[in-house]
Amino acid sequence: MADKLLEVRDLCVAAHVQKNVLTPIVKKVSFSIETGKVVALIGESGSGKTTISLACMGYARPGCTITGGGVKLDDIEVLKLGFLERRRFRGTDVSYVAQSAAASFNAALTITRQVIETPLIKNLMSANEAMEKAVSLYHELDLPEPEAIGRRYPHQVSGGQLQRLMAAMAMICDPKLLILDEPTTALDVTTQIEVLQAFKKLIRDKHTSAIYVSHDLAVVAQVADDILVLKDGVMIEYGPAEQIINEPSQDYTRELISAAHIMPKSMPKPRPLIIQTAQNATAQPLLVVDGVTAGYGQNHQYLALHSVSVEAHVGRTIGIIGESGSGKTTLGRVISGLMGSKQGEVRLDGIPLADSIARRSRAELRSVQFAFQMADVALNPRHRIRKILGRPLKFYFNMSEGEVGHRIDEILDTVELPSYFANRFPRELSGGERQRINLARSLTAEPKLIICDEITSALDTIVAEAILKLLRELQERLKVAYVFISHDLSTIAKVADTIAVMRRGKIVEYGSTVEILTPPHHRYTELLLSSVPDLRTDWLDTIETRRAAARIAAAG
Amino acid sequence: MTVPVAELRSLLRELLSELTPTVVICALILACVILVVLFAPLIAPYGEGEILTNDSFALQGSEGKARPGSTLLLGGDFLGRDILSRLVYGARVTLSVALAISLLAFLLGTTVGFLAAAIRGRADAVLSRIVDALISFPSIMIALIVVTSLGSTFTVLIITVALIDATRVFRVARALAMNIIVQDYIEAARVRGEGLGWVMWQEVLPNVLGPLAAEFGIRFTYAILFISALSFLGLGVQPPHSDLGLMVKENIQALLYASAYDDLRYALICISPALCIATVTISVNLIVDWFLKSTGASLPEEL
Numbered sequence: 076m077a078d079k080l081l082e083v084r085d086l087c088v089a090a091h092v093q094k095n096v097l098t099p100i101v102k103k104v105s106f107s108i109e110t111g112k113v114v115a116l117i118g119e120s121g122s123g124k125t126t127i128s129l130a131c132m133g134y135a136r137p138g139c140t141i142t143g144g145g146v147k148l149d150d151i152e153v154l155k156l157g158f159l160e161r162r163r164f165r166g167t168d169v170s171y172v173a174q175s176a177a178a179s180f181n182a183a184l185t186i187t188r189q190v191i192e193t194p195l196i197k198n199l200m201s202a203n204e205a206m207e208k209a210v211s212l213y214h215e216l217d218l219p220e221p222e223a224i225g226r227r228y229p230h231q232v233s234g235g236q237l238q239r240l241m242a243a244m245a246m247i248c249d250p251k252l253l254i255l256d257e258p259t260t261a262l263d264v265t266t267q268i269e270v271l272q273a274f275k276k277l278i279r280d281k282h283t284s285a286i287y288v289s290h291d292l293a294v295v296a297q298v299a300d301d302i303l304v305l306k307d308g309v310m311i312e313y314g315p316a317e318q319i320i321n322e323p324s325q326d327y328t329r330e331l332i333s334a335a336h337i338m339p340k341s342m343p344k345p346r347p348l349i350i351q352t353a354q355n356a357t358a359q360p361l362l363v364v365d366g367v368t369a370g371y372g373q374n375h376q377y378l379a380l381h382s383v384s385v386e387a388h389v390g391r392t393i394g395i396i397g398e399s400g401s402g403k404t405t406l407g408r409v410i411s412g413l414m415g416s417k418q419g420e421v422r423l424d425g426i427p428l429a430d431s432i433a434r435r436s437r438a439e440l441r442s443v444q445f446a447f448q449m450a451d452v453a454l455n456p457r458h459r460i461r462k463i464l465g466r467p468l469k470f471y472f473n474m475s476e477g478e479v480g481h482r483i484d485e486i487l488d489t490v491e492l493p494s495y496f497a498n499r500f501p502r503e504l505s506g507g508e509r510q511r512i513n514l515a516r517s518l519t520a521e522p523k524l525i526i527c528d529e530i531t532s533a534l535d536t537i538v539a540e541a542i543l544k545l546l547r548e549l550q551e552r553l554k555v556a557y558v559f560i561s562h563d564l565s566t567i568a569k570v571a572d573t574i575a576v577m578r579r580g581k582i583v584e585y586g587s588t589v590e591i592l593t594p595p596h597h598r599y600t601e602l603l604l605s606s607v608p609d610l611r612t613d614w615l616d617t618i619e620t621r622r623a624a625a626r627i628a629a630a631g
Numbered sequence: 632m633t634v635p636v637a638e639l640r641s642l643l644r645e646l647l648s649e650l651t652p653t654v655v656i657c658a659l660i661l662a663c664v665i666l667v668v669l670f671a672p673l674i675a676p677y678g679e680g681e682i683l684t685n686d687s688f689a690l691q692g693s694e695g696k697a698r699p700g701s702t703l704l705l706g707g708d709f710l711g712r713d714i715l716s717r718l719v720y721g722a723r724v725t726l727s728v729a730l731a732i733s734l735l736a737f738l739l740g741t742t743v744g745f746l747a748a749a750i751r752g753r754a755d756a757v758l759s760r761i762v763d764a765l766i767s768f769p770s771i772m773i774a775l776i777v778v779t780s781l782g783s784t785f786t787v788l789i790i791t792v793a794l795i796d797a798t799r800v801f802r803v804a805r806a807l808a809m810n811i812i813v814q815d816y817i818e819a820a821r822v823r824g825e826g827l828g829w830v831m832w833q834e835v836l837p838n839v840l841g842p843l844a845a846e847f848g849i850r851f852t853y854a855i856l857f858i859s860a861l862s863f864l865g866l867g868v869q870p871p872h873s874d875l876g877l878m879v880k881e882n883i884q885a886l887l888y889a890s891a892y893d894d895l896r897y898a899l900i901c902i903s904p905a906l907c908i909a910t911v912t913i914s915v916n917l918i919v920d921w922f923l924k925s926t927g928a929s930l931p932e933e934l
Binding site: 411412413435437440444447448449454455456458466470516520 | 814815816818819821822823824825833834837838
């Protein structure tokens, strides 16, 4: 057995909830890493995975205290180090890559200056040596123009590049242990795979050990040797990656596996697009977006949509997929009236909708509802749930106070929340519960169409799965149509009847889910498809050739 | 609209749990000041303009010769009026004028500031530039010019200073509202079809009340200082009304007495109104600091 680089024994961390009250948030967690291996910490938010990874650097976030256990790196007892010794040891022996590289770089300094800061202030290298080291790391991380990229400022490179540059910053002192905290979560799917590949190669070449923190099992499976499954600060399961993925012994692990962002095994059963009902006898589509061109700036100077046409049907879901900058959110905004269009029109039940909210009738506004991505900023923190849900009822239906109360109970029940939640504030709810309220607010208007803008993207996989299930049930019952906007093809594949693939403001492929997902694919669709990981540990190594071809084709 | 009693109660409990001795003392001082201001005629031993002695600057505790049996607890002013009584009435005038100024400034500043934040575009640019221009003048100079030309009545004073203060409130309110208006819940209200009134009062205002309350405290202290300064320069509250700043001006000669007779008790006659100003403003400021700290609110930095 190889020597253990890092050993964590019975680690306990507690948070100060009130004065003099400690609530344990990590309970007796033990694991170890051998040199050159990667351990993944996986769990929902609040499972303590970031707290543990920070404790490995001897750090507890403000309000938290490490209350017990030990962390041993090589021969150093990390938790016994004094303040100055810890400072010396961080950045050189252990380094950290945070989730949002954009928030971690100083926008006012060039990139290389920040990358080489650690060895310079610690007097480990001369400036020239550090520069050379940085450039060689840029080479290894497959960054474009490795000689020149360091002279740019953080806003001049893409998100995926910045994340890799941050890895270069972490690796510049050749740390023994690298901690990666959700390093790809904020990235687009296609970029995520590239960054993941770069990280994997770097770790392999440098023979560094790493802790990889994530909530997505499909991503973790690609890089980890061992996986530690966490829930509420307790170890659920710990073992080699192969074993966790193929023969999980715990129910919670199985739940994580079924919620992972992978393509569904079987194609969803196609539903006829048109439901014959009394109101819908003519069988025309509910919503038609007809050749819409729109953009930002004065007079639509910067176009975000180029003659886009899609249709949504009663009781059906259209999935809009694309990466950031593809115009998918703009499309949602144009449909909802938040943005005007330059050309083309949006028709609801055959009647053109006005360009702006002010010129739409209340009935039209009611028919098209918008569900926002981030429920925590889409709900007014100073309003109780009662007010958040009650306002649309009063606004659209002029209901009396008594009727409103009754209806709120019903709606809360629809989204599977207890009625006493009406008295709570959004901050007193969990992320998943808030997203349900967000959906419930759209439902109060009894709309014909709901635009769901990335509503599951900010959620943990298991919670997201539950929201998707709720969406499907509501659709069965209420015959509401969804425009489901997402960057994640695996999510879209689970909910959509038709799919529109968007890129740079244009629709590159549009058709039923089955058509889109069965070959032959459009070049870009192929690239997206090849970016959705399989739940296999060797998947990342096998796709390189397929992706390289797809990337070249898509770029051309 | 229902009153959020439970929420208020929990906020109050939270605030009370973080009380510090300093804050308790400041709060007690302010409570006393408020009582004095409200019941000035009952508390003041003598009338506002009543002359108790023919001497200028009678010492503390001396007897008022013009009115047998009277005692000048804190001494007499240059006309032989009771300093304590003048202080009580002066505080009443200064604080109520300051309060009127702050209220008016807030009404105006927040309304226009919110509007600017909501409408954006050209209207906001024009309003902001006007405010920038106004702020670039020394405020005391504007006040002096306006008051000299229009006459120093309470109405003119209050409206002038309130307008000057409103420019600052405008900036704060606009900056605070700007941060809220870009939030998704505002967009959610707009996409529902809500009007500007609802968005401003129901969606934005509750989220900026904390910092605005703190700003109100700070503005209030500035108004006290400003009014006092104007009165000291002779352009604020006019005699025979009493005012804390005016009292400092009137009795500044007492400082000469203090050096001539080498007796600091004379100096106290002039300094006591200044001490009152300092006590009130420092108390309000400390309470505001504590409020900001314990509610976790903060005022916009760029101002």
